[in-house]
Amino acid sequence: MASLAAVFAVVSLLGLFSTVFATNIVSCTTTADCTTAGLTGFTCNNGICQNPGCFPGDAMVHMYSGEMKTMKELKIGDKVAVGKNSFSDIYAFGHKDLDVVSEFVQVKTEANTLELTAGHFVPVNTKGEIIYKRAADLKVGDSLSTISGASPITEISKVDKLGLYNPLTLSGNILVNNVVASVHSEWFLDSLFDALGASEYLPYAYQSLLAPVRALYNIAGSKLYSAGYSMLDSCVNVADSGTKYGGPIAITIGIGALAFAARSI
Numbered sequence: 087m088a089s090l091a092a093v094f095a096v097v098s099l100l101g102l103f104s105t106v107f108a109t110n111i112v113s114c115t116t117t118a119d120c121t122t123a124g125l126t127g128f129t130c131n132n133g134i135c136q137n138p139g140c141f142p143g144d145a146m147v148h149m150y151s152g153e154m155k156t157m158k159e160l161k162i163g164d165k166v167a168v169g170k171n172s173f174s175d176i177y178a179f180g181h182k183d184l185d186v187v188s189e190f191v192q193v194k195t196e197a198n199t200l201e202l203t204a205g206h207f208v209p210v211n212t213k214g215e216i217i218y219k220r221a222a223d224l225k226v227g228d229s230l231s232t233i234s235g236a237s238p239i240t241e242i243s244k245v246d247k248l249g250l251y252n253p254l255t256l257s258g259n260i261l262v263n264n265v266v267a268s269v270h271s272e273w274f275l276d277s278l279f280d281a282l283g284a285s286e287y288l289p290y291a292y293q294s295l296l297a298p299v300r301a302l303y304n305i306a307g308s309k310l311y312s313a314g315y316s317m318l319d320s321c322v323n324v325a326d327s328g329t330k331y332g333g334p335i336a337i338t339i340g341i342g343a344l345a346f347a348a349r350s351i
Contacts, residue, residue, distance in 0.1 A: 140181045140271070141202050142190055143249020145262050148233075157251035157262075158184060163312040166253070167261040170233050174259075177303040177311070178296075180252035180271070191221040192245045193265075195230060195237040200265040201247060205272035207289045209259070211236050218268060218289045231266040256300050258293040 112123045143158040148167035160166070160176060168174045190201040193208075202208070204222035211217075211229040219228070229236045253260060254269045261267075270289040279288050303311045 140188075140206070140250040140252040141262055141267075142188075142247035143184060143251060144247070145201060145251070146264075147253075148261055148264075157253070158249055160251070160253050161312075162315045163308040164253075166255065167233075168255055168257045168259045169231070169261060169266055172257075174255040174257035175303070175308060176253045176255055177300060178254040178315070180254055180269070181250045182252070183250040185248075186250050187246055187248050188250055190245050190247050191224070192241075192243045193221065193224055193230070193239055194241040194243075195232060195239055195265070197234065197237065198232055198264045200230070200263050200267060201245060202262070202267060203250075203271065205276075206252075207268035207270050209266055209268060218286045220272070220285070233261060233264040254296070256303065258289065 112120065114120050114123075141157050143156060145157045146154050147157065147160060149155055150165035150167075150173045155164075162176055162178070164176045165173045166176060188203065191204055193200045193202075200208070202221050204220065206221050207218045208221060208224060209216045209231060210219050210224070211231060224239060224242060226239050226242060228239045230239060252269065252271065258269055259266055260269050268289045270292045273288075273292055275291055276285070276288060279285050279291070306314070
């Protein structure tokens with residue numbers, strides 16, 4: 087009973103954190119409405135402006151076990167490659183949608199192809215210094231970090247693909263199709279940082295903002311956290327509802343979970 091109560095406590099905290107970090111809800115009829123509202127890179131889905139900072143469902147990820155999995159096969163607690171011989175756990179999904187067809191920026195190096203949405207960040211090696219750029223701002227010749235070392239971009243194009251997935255790792259990066267990418271994309275601080283000319287620091291800012299959730303993962307442990315996350319996800323789609331209805335749902339579940347935990351411990 088105590089362990090079940092602990093799971094509910096984790097669910098509660100996850101719900102409350104989703105309330106804090108949920109993007110303000112902006113209603114829309116078309117994607118142009120989102121742009122007018124200052125949400126550059128957002129699209130209009132089901133009447134709500136949403137930021138699909140994601141990878142397609144068939145993007146490949148190296149697992150700690152040595153096998154390869156597609157984005158759509160990943161789950162909370164999976165240990166995935168974030169660089170060469172470097173791995174990190176997945177603690178949340180910013181987006182997880184199998185059925186959506188979206189436009190992706192297709193970036194090619196000599197040996198690899200990375201596909202991601204325009205507002206997603208990628209670390210670029212500039213004169214020995216790592217600078218984060220949005221996929222939409224990448225240029226031919228920019229040097230990306232790959233599993234075999236630095237490699238310049240040879241071609242950039244657009245492609246429509248199925249699925250929107252954005253796994254969040256503890257490290258803040260993830261190796262996708264053998265290319266290192268950030269797990270972060272456009273969010274509520276973008277307009278401010280863009281105005282200050284500091285867009286390259288946005289992934290660091292968002293990684294810092296999500297530190298409490300990562301702390302919860304580390305404190306609770308992978309199994310307990312995953313159980314709590316799954317319990318919450320079975321009630322509401324965490325990735326989707328965090329933006330649409332995050333506040334009311336999180337508070338309701340959080341209060342109920344804390345009450346149950348108090349009675350059970």
